[in-house]
Amino acid sequence: MHSAKRRILVGVTGGIAAYKICELVRRLRDRDVEVRVVMTEGATHFVTPTTFQALSGQPVRVSLWDEAGEAAMGHIELARWAERVIVAPASADTIARLAHGFANDLLSTVVLATAAPVFVAPAMNQQMWAHPAVQANVATLRQRGVTILGPADGDQACGDIGSGRLLEPNELRDALMASFNNRTLAGTRVVVSAGPTYEDLDPVRFIGNRSSGRMGFAVAAAAREAGADVTLIAGPVSLPTPYGVHRVDVRSARQMHEAVLSQSQNADIYVGAAAVGDYRPDSTASEKLKKQEGQPLRLELAENPDIIGSLAAMPTHPFLVGFAAETQSVADYAQAKLQRKGLDMIAANDVSAGRGFEQTNNALHVYWADGDAVLPDMPKTELARQLVTLVAERYRHARKSNS
Numbered sequence: 001m002h003s004a005k006r007r008i009l010v011g012v013t014g015g016i017a018a019y020k021i022c023e024l025v026r027r028l029r030d031r032d033v034e035v036r037v038v039m040t041e042g043a044t045h046f047v048t049p050t051t052f053q054a055l056s057g058q059p060v061r062v063s064l065w066d067e068a069g070e071a072a073m074g075h076i077e078l079a080r081w082a083e084r085v086i087v088a089p090a091s092a093d094t095i096a097r098l099a100h101g102f103a104n105d106l107l108s109t110v111v112l113a114t115a116a117p118v119f120v121a122p123a124m125n126q127q128m129w130a131h132p133a134v135q136a137n138v139a140t141l142r143q144r145g146v147t148i149l150g151p152a153d154g155d156q157a158c159g160d161i162g163s164g165r166l167l168e169p170n171e172l173r174d175a176l177m178a179s180f181n182n183r184t185l186a187g188t189r190v191v192v193s194a195g196p197t198y199e200d201l202d203p204v205r206f207i208g209n210r211s212s213g214r215m216g217f218a219v220a221a222a223a224r225e226a227g228a229d230v231t232l233i234a235g236p237v238s239l240p241t242p243y244g245v246h247r248v249d250v251r252s253a254r255q256m257h258e259a260v261l262s263q264s265q266n267a268d269i270y271v272g273a274a275a276v277g278d279y280r281p282d283s284t285a286s287e288k289l290k291k292q293e294g295q296p297l298r299l300e301l302a303e304n305p306d307i308i309g310s311l312a313a314m315p316t317h318p319f320l321v322g323f324a325a326e327t328q329s330v331a332d333y334a335q336a337k338l339q340r341k342g343l344d345m346i347a348a349n350d351v352s353a354g355r356g357f358e359q360t361n362n363a364l365h366v367y368w369a370d371g372d373a374v375l376p377d378m379p380k381t382e383l384a385r386q387l388v389t390l391v392a393e394r395y396r397h398a399r400k401s402n403s
């Protein structure tokens with residue numbers, strides 16, 4: 001069994017800023033945190049494992065092939081042991097390897113194997129930081145729910161001035177400790193729907209929409225990070241499942257409807273981030289519809305079930321958070337939906353001019369019965385964290401007023 005202390009795995013990679021991590025380890029231990037350090041081979045050229053062993057009070061691991069180390073606490077146990085993993089300083093090389101799922105050293109293997117929230121604190125020359133390849137790798141990590149800490153601007157060891165400095169040890173410590181406080185959904189069960197629905201016309205064609213699932217997947221990851229037991233009901237998307245989240249894949253609105261109702265039986269909160277198709281072809285052909293030259297194809301569309309609306313109509317149902325995708329009169333339409341569908345909250349997003357769908361960033365205006373909040377444009381991973389914090393507050397408020 002693990003002690004009640006918080007458990008943070010600190011991954012150190014090769015960069016001159018590695019010396020600052022000695023201070024980070026000390027400051028974490030001052031907060032009664034159990035720290036284990038894993039170093040890349042490169043990091044050992046800047047700081048010795050002996051230094052980190054003295055500071056952490058734990059054996060330091062470098063190699064996957066360290067038989068004694070693997071016998072003591074293997075890489076999978078290390079990954080399970082950690083409640084948080086921080087890679088600091090994170091070199092451009094390590095960021096690239098993490099973004100591409102490499103597992104050719106102990107640190108990258110542990111990052112792949114852990115279900116804990118991962119933090120990456122980049123540190124490199126400002127020109128390297130600005131390089132499109134580095135920026136693309138960082139964006140990939142962000143989209144997978146990794147929290148990127150920094151970098152800071154300022155003068156660099158190489159004499160340059162610009163963005164690329166490692167954040168200060170106390171800033172890294174504060175970010176890590178704050179993430180433990182965000183246990184706002186501990187003990188709750190949350191169901192999230194995400195992505196589009198596909199309504200098949202024939203074995204080849206379907207009616208769908210542009211939802212990529214990113215918003216809903218980010219909400220699921222943020223809810224899990226806030227301590228909830230999360231079930232994610234995903235339409236057809238090509239996204240990795242966020243760590244620690246149960247996933248149910250569906251295709252059509254009716255399949256999503258069935259999955260949401262069954263998974264929401266004993267859920268505390270439902271977040272409808274999915275772009276559910278309102279209509280489907282009134283029949284699906286078993287063979288590919290042959291094109292009749294010069295003849296238009298006319299479709300008769302039948303109405304799909306209103307998933308969140310049917311939850312709201314139940315005598316007992318989860319706390320309901322809808323999304324509203326609007327291209328005009330966003331506030332009016334969203335607030336009307338809040339009332340009409342009988343929801344507890346609605347997150348409105350303006351999806352005109354290419355916004356919302358598929359984008360890495362989004363902005364939300366969140367409404368509830370007696371208030372609202374604007375969450376400005378930011379990456380969906382961070383936006384989802386802020387939405388989840390709001391939902392947790394309103395959920396607790398609703399529970400208090402219903403008790």
Ligand code: PMT
Pocket residue numbers: 193194195210211212213214215216253272273274275276277278304305306307308309321322323324325326337349351356357358359
């Ligand atoms: O997936 P991304 O590419 O990241 O894009 C994110 C998003 C734009 C899809 C997301 O932010 C969003 O707005 N999702 C809701 C899209 C939508 O269907 O909005 P709506 O206004 O049509 O529906 C309102 C609410 O009713 C939504 O919670 C929706 O899930 C729900 N609904 C709608 C229709 C239906 N038949 N059943 C439902 O439950």
